[in-house]
């Protein structure tokens with residue numbers, strides 16, 4: 553029964569069209585998908601975990617079997633709490649592979665081989681899309697509309713403006 557439930561975890565700082573594509577496709581495969589947003593106080597994020605959660609929620613209105621939660625600590629603990637054994641990760645270019653393999657093996661080991669990681673390949677149009685690229689473009693005042701949803705363009709642009717102006721401390725973004 554647990555195998556009908558999956559967790560799709562990430563930083564989502566910010567959520568991109570690539571992430572949503574993986575969420576939609578996962579929702580067609582599993583009965584329930586829990587999106588886990590990492591609340592890592594030590595990592596420099598543009599958006600707090602709650603902001604990221606809200607940004608994702610807005611886009612999930614039509615995906616009734618997908619819910620979103622924040623988590624801190626180990627992903628395996630979050631998955632255990634949610635009684636989930638399948639972890640979904642999106643795989644883009646070859647450059648993702650080594651990190652993803654390390655994470656999949658570590659999570660398997662930490663969970664006593666209970667957790668399986670399933671990779672969904674990124675769609676062609678999202679192959680080279682990442683949150684970092686979106687932030688890079690935004691900070692340089694480029695056009696991000698191809699990469700993120702309409703609802704988020706202004707909040708990302710505004711955050712980029714604050715960061716560029718030195719008026720926002722990325723370290724505090726999770727507080």
Ligand code: PNS
Pocket residue numbers: 561562563564590625626627628654655658659
């Ligand atoms: O979108 P990201 O940043 O590539 O997602 C990485 C994430 C959040 C899935 C990963 O960093 C994570 O699971 N962190 C929680 C801490 C943990 O469990 N680490 C051990 C697994 S390597």
